[in-house]
Amino acid sequence: MRSKNAGPFQITIDLMFNDRAVYDRVIGSGALSAKAIAPLYGVAEDLVRIMPFERVRAIKITVPRTTGEHGSGSAFDRDVYGAQQHGPLVDLRIP
Amino acid sequence: MQEMRIVSVNGCLGYGFEASSLAAGCELDPAMVGADAGSTDPGPFYLGSGQSLVKPPQIRRDLGLALKNARAAKVPLVIGSAGMGGGEPNLQLFKKILLEIARDEGLHFKLATIHSEIPKERVRDAVRAKKIVPMADVPELTEEAVMDSVRIVGQMGTDPFAHALDKGADVVLTGRSCDTAIYAALPIARGFDPGLALHMAKIMECGAQCAIPLAPNDSLLGTIRKDHFLVRPLHKQRICTPDSVAAHTMYEQGNPHILYEPEGDVDMTGADFEQVDEQTVRVSGSRFIPTPRLRIKLEGARLAGFRSFTIAGIRDRTVIANLPIIEETVRAAVKRNLGGVPDSDYKLGFRYYGRDAVLGLLEPERNNIPHEVGAMVEAIGKTQEIADHVLSLARSSLLHCPFPGRKTTAGNLAFPASPSDTSAGAVYEFSVYHLMDVDDQLALFPLELESI
Numbered sequence: 001m002r003s004k005n006a007g008p009f010q011i012t013i014d015l016m017f018n019d020r021a022v023y024d025r026v027i028g029s030g031a032l033s034a035k036a037i038a039p040l041y042g043v044a045e046d047l048v049r050i051m052p053f054e055r056v057r058a059i060k061i062t063v064p065r066t067t068g069e070h071g072s073g074s075a076f077d078r079d080v081y082g083a084q085q086h087g088p089l090v091d092l093r094i095p
Numbered sequence: 096m097q098e099m100r101i102v103s104v105n106g107c108l109g110y111g112f113e114a115s116s117l118a119a120g121c122e123l124d125p126a127m128v129g130a131d132a133g134s135t136d137p138g139p140f141y142l143g144s145g146q147s148l149v150k151p152p153q154i155r156r157d158l159g160l161a162l163k164n165a166r167a168a169k170v171p172l173v174i175g176s177a178g179m180g181g182g183e184p185n186l187q188l189f190k191k192i193l194l195e196i197a198r199d200e201g202l203h204f205k206l207a208t209i210h211s212e213i214p215k216e217r218v219r220d221a222v223r224a225k226k227i228v229p230m231a232d233v234p235e236l237t238e239e240a241v242m243d244s245v246r247i248v249g250q251m252g253t254d255p256f257a258h259a260l261d262k263g264a265d266v267v268l269t270g271r272s273c274d275t276a277i278y279a280a281l282p283i284a285r286g287f288d289p290g291l292a293l294h295m296a297k298i299m300e301c302g303a304q305c306a307i308p309l310a311p312n313d314s315l316l317g318t319i320r321k322d323h324f325l326v327r328p329l330h331k332q333r334i335c336t337p338d339s340v341a342a343h344t345m346y347e348q349g350n351p352h353i354l355y356e357p358e359g360d361v362d363m364t365g366a367d368f369e370q371v372d373e374q375t376v377r378v379s380g381s382r383f384i385p386t387p388r389l390r391i392k393l394e395g396a397r398l399a400g401f402r403s404f405t406i407a408g409i410r411d412r413t414v415i416a417n418l419p420i421i422e423e424t425v426r427a428a429v430k431r432n433l434g435g436v437p438d439s440d441y442k443l444g445f446r447y448y449g450r451d452a453v454l455g456l457l458e459p460e461r462n463n464i465p466h467e468v469g470a471m472v473e474a475i476g477k478t479q480e481i482a483d484h485v486l487s488l489a490r491s492s493l494l495h496c497p498f499p500g501r502k503t504t505a506g507n508l509a510f511p512a513s514p515s516d517t518s519a520g521a522v523y524e525f526s527v528y529h530l531m532d533v534d535d536q537l538a539l540f541p542l543e544l545e546s547i
Binding site: 008053060066077 | 366399446
């Protein structure tokens with residue numbers, strides 16, 4: 001799992017799986033929904049984009065950046081590179 | 096031409112790289128050596144202030160090796176986003192170091208410098224003509240945001256690079272550019288498939304970041320052919336795998352399947368990644384979709400104030416448990432004691448490392464009381480003087496702040512240093528991050544050609 005800026009106004013989180021079966025289970029579970037992720041990142045549901053990238057058994061989640069007053073590196077930012085924003089997803093339960 | 100080989104020095108000039116990797120790449124008869132030297136990633140400060148994230152001695156080392164190797168191999172050295180932010184001061188610092196190296200080493204070459212600063216009036220007129228659209232999750236651009244900017248740069252695509260190489264430049268130094276343009280311009284100009292060239296460039300711009308062990312500070316070889324391209328690390332101890340290359344394809348971009356470039360999109364949904372030998376991966380199937388309209392990404396930075404901050408440790412659980420009350424008490428004390436400084440002239444922020452500093456209100460564990468936290472108190476003021484003043488009041492007030500059940504009457508904070516407060520200077524923010532319709536890239540990004 002990794003997170004990173006996708007430009008100054010978006011955070012993108014990549015979930016990459018070694019095991020095809022685990023990837024299929026996560027995709028099939030429906031646990032990674034905009035409804036589940038939006039409150040974890042404090043953004044509106046319709047701004048959460050979830051994009052599976054099957055070739056590498058990966059799921060990309062992109063959300064608007066909320067840390068900082070006006071994008072990355074602005075006043076009171078918490079994570080200029082956006083590299084530690086995957087935390088809230090770590091404890092998500094997959095049924 | 097059957098194939099073209101390109102060497103990527105590393106992910107960012109100034110990050111360092113293995114000299115032997117670059118030398119090994121230059122022995123393979125490459126058509127060019129490329130390097131990226133900038134990004135918006137470190138934040139708006141570098142564009143706004145004109146300073147470089149990597150320091151001159153680091154640039155001198157990396158650029159010196161790149162220049163000497165490229166000149167010895169008699170191939171162009173192409174450097175994009177020279178000096179980090181891409182503004183004129185960034186570009187000129189980089190050029191100054193380049194000229195010093197050339198003089199010290201007795202090197203002579205044809206230098207193309209391509210500028211990327213866009214006059215504010217040009218952007219304002221584009222706003223008025225409705226030729227500007229925001230990037231995803233970015234508000235509409237206003238004339239005010241444009242005119243408030245310290246400087247605005249455009250991210251050039253492949254055309255200005257191709258034009259400079261066509262003019263016979265041995266070294267191309269550009270202001271802000273698309274990372275991909277550095278590596279894709281030459282193969283596209285020589286007739287290779289733009290979809291493959293841009294996809295290969297996307298992987299090459301981070302150096303050996305697509306390899307295992309991954310490293311932005313090492314060199315990579317890209318080889319483009321008619322219907323596929325190959326990538327492999329130039330260090331013997333690294334390998335590329337189909338997974339590592341495919342995973343890098345979607346790195347730091349919002350959509351894993353599409354690369355958006357000024358000249359068009361690259362659709363990677365049909366891309367295939369295969370292992371060729373122990374170190375090399377072959378990629379095919381990326382498809383270029385030309386854009387109906389050329390659009391250049393603009394980046395602008397404006398001054399947001401001045402910062403002052405202090406860092407201290409807290410090793411008392413009752414203090415940690417009362418931080419929300421303490422914070423409010425401190426805010427009120429600062430406001431009371433500031434004497435004449437209006438509320439609008441400053442902002443005060445608190446961050447607790449060990450509790451929720453990274454995620455703030457989103458932190459699921461913020462209500463667990465840790466045994467120790469690091470407090471960062473930060474003031475942003477209209478002037479540095481105001482920021483320093485606000486911080487000084489906040490620091491002393493936090494140190495001695497009363498709270499229910501207090502036993503630590505000597506002080507709530509453990510300061511690691513004296514003086515405790517740091518005046519950190521200007522704070523910038525991105526004022527422009529938008530796309531502008533453009534008819535002619537060569538007119539927008541002027542080229543300067545000279546013999547060194």
